[in-house]
Amino acid sequence: MLKVEAIDAAYGRVQVLRGLSITARAGEILCLLGRNGAGKTTLLKAIMGLVPVTGGGITLDGTEITALPAHRIPRLGIGYIPQGRRLFGELTVAENIEIGLMAGRQDRETRARVLALFPRLGERLGQRADTLSGGEQQMLATARALCLGPKLLLLDEPTEGLQPSMIALIREVVREMRARGVAVVLVEQRVDAVLEVADRVVFIENGRTALDTAPEELRTNPALLHRHVGV
Amino acid sequence: MEFGPHLMLAVLEGLVQASVLTLTALGLSLVFGVMRVVNVAHGEFFMLGAVLAWWITSLLGGGAGLAFAAALVGAPLMVGAIAALADWLVLRRVAYDPERTIVATIGLLYIFQQITLMTFGPDARPVPPPFNTRLALPWFEWGEGGIALYWPWGLSITSYKLFVIAAAPVVLVALWLVMTRTRLGLVLRATRIDSETARAFAIPVEQVYALVFGIGAALAALGAVLVVPIRQAHYLMGADPLLLSFIVVIIGGLGSLRGTVLAAVLIGMSDGIISVFFTPTLAKIFATLVVAMVLVARPGGLFGERRT
Numbered sequence A: 001m002l003k004v005e006a007i008d009a010a011y012g013r014v015q016v017l018r019g020l021s022i023t024a025r026a027g028e029i030l031c032l033l034g035r036n037g038a039g040k041t042t043l044l045k046a047i048m049g050l051v052p053v054t055g056g057g058i059t060l061d062g063t064e065i066t067a068l069p070a071h072r073i074p075r076l077g078i079g080y081i082p083q084g085r086r087l088f089g090e091l092t093v094a095e096n097i098e099i100g101l102m103a104g105r106q107d108r109e110t111r112a113r114v115l116a117l118f119p120r121l122g123e124r125l126g127q128r129a130d131t132l133s134g135g136e137q138q139m140l141a142t143a144r145a146l147c148l149g150p151k152l153l154l155l156d157e158p159t160e161g162l163q164p165s166m167i168a169l170i171r172e173v174v175r176e177m178r179a180r181g182v183a184v185v186l187v188e189q190r191v192d193a194v195l196e197v198a199d200r201v202v203f204i205e206n207g208r209t210a211l212d213t214a215p216e217e218l219r220t221n222p223a224l225l226h227r228h229v230g231v
Numbered sequence B: 001m002e003f004g005p006h007l008m009l010a011v012l013e014g015l016v017q018a019s020v021l022t023l024t025a026l027g028l029s030l031v032f033g034v035m036r037v038v039n040v041a042h043g044e045f046f047m048l049g050a051v052l053a054w055w056i057t058s059l060l061g062g063g064a065g066l067a068f069a070a071a072l073v074g075a076p077l078m079v080g081a082i083a084a085l086a087d088w089l090v091l092r093r094v095a096y097d098p099e100r101t102i103v104a105t106i107g108l109l110y111i112f113q114q115i116t117l118m119t120f121g122p123d124a125r126p127v128p129p130p131f132n133t134r135l136a137l138p139w140f141e142w143g144e145g146g147i148a149l150y151w152p153w154g155l156s157i158t159s160y161k162l163f164v165i166a167a168a169p170v171v172l173v174a175l176w177l178v179m180t181r182t183r184l185g186l187v188l189r190a191t192r193i194d195s196e197t198a199r200a201f202a203i204p205v206e207q208v209y210a211l212v213f214g215i216g217a218a219l220a221a222l223g224a225v226l227v228v229p230i231r232q233a234h235y236l237m238g239a240d241p242l243l244l245s246f247i248v249v250i251i252g253g254l255g256s257l258r259g260t261v262l263a264a265v266l267i268g269m270s271d272g273i274i275s276v277f278f279t280p281t282l283a284k285i286f287a288t289l290v291v292a293m294v295l296v297a298r299p300g301g302l303f304g305e306r307r308t
């Protein structure tokens, strides 16, 4: 589905990604782990075309997307849930959802299906997004991305600062997407948040892939975990 | 004339000013709000609107009404297209960097001014108003039997000026409907709030910017077409609307359309009234003082955004 091959990316002269590669497959949850500043967010932005890629290539279902203008990339079916949610705060819940629908040229039916996943949003359609609680904001950010009808879903630390019930809900939705054959790339900082849902785990260190493994491996081999998570 | 009728006359002049200024300043505010671009060439789009209105009306000749209607539609469209092109060729190239766009739009200012001087010439040129009936207005006085209406000599307004006064609210409502009720408005608002996330949701931000720059310029041009039957078209006429629009946008609060409208009415009215009673120069001094005082009391303007 998604192939990121040996990409370099930089902010101005500061190089952040150095020959990083990952592969995400349909119906699979790929978890990216790594310390603060490792380059996880930059990787997702590079996939979305929001950060210039200076080397290597990115393909989606075999189509080269590395050099596409950023606004053409979501049209190919990539739903992005940015770190910190990045809702359109002054817009209403309904308007945020509308933007997701427009991005994927989706209709009322998709909207109804997504709202069924998050009934709380359905009760707050007219409310401004920045007046929602943290958990509701994360629901909206997720709903906005799902409204695009994605075949690839990128989530950047969706559980950051959420209470356990909300984390469980997000995890449930992610599993549901996997069951529908969506390829999921889930960025997290905490290992324990990941082991339960991940099909594969990739550690990113200093803008490079440091380890690509199965979650069982990490569970049975704590030394491995310790080396990459460190303390 | 007595004070009452004189004041009424001044208020009407003020409303004419306020109407034109509202449209012009709204264009500047829209461009700054959505694109974060300080458009120093905004006054030149106003000037181009006036000059093109003259060009269209003199080209068509014939009935003043039809020629003016053509100018009212054609000049803003043409100016909007010129601005969108300037955005695509210049502002996009400097990646909308705040400092470089200021320098770039200063460059555009001189380019537009000199091209106009070379083609249109240095003379001021009139555009005939499409209709210009003088309407006498009544005033009242307290008599023995209560209020009595009478028609003071000299208290009148032309039908054209009434048309100008009515134009701003009509355009405002139309703009408001577009911004709040249409998909285009939703796209514009989302881009204004967070252009990066807008891109991540398939919004072609560069195209949106070109469109917004065009709409902003077209609003200035519309204000100019309205004013040109009252004041003539001249290649240097962009300076005053630029200054006043900046004053309005700063007082209203950067990026706030509501604040812009309120400040435009305030500044336009006071400009018109002070010009009638005293001099236009005193009006500009007053407006500049108001800016200074607002900025001391409320650095973000009356409706300033409190974002970082």
Ligand SMILES: Nc1ncnc2c1ncn2[C@@H]1O[C@H](COP(=O)(O)OP(=O)(O)O)[C@@H](O)[C@H]1O
Binding pocket: A011, A014, A016, A034, A035, A036, A037, A038, A039, A040, A041, A042, A043
């Ligand atoms: N807009 C930016 N400009 C310059 N440097 C940045 C920017 N965003 C992130 N960085 C740098 O890039 C590196 C990787 O950041 P990021 O991708 O956000 O890491 P992570 O998401 O893994 O915490 C960090 O060193 C960070 O300081």
Ligand SMILES: [Mg+2]
Binding pocket: A040, A041, A042, A083, A156
């Ligand atoms: Mg991050």
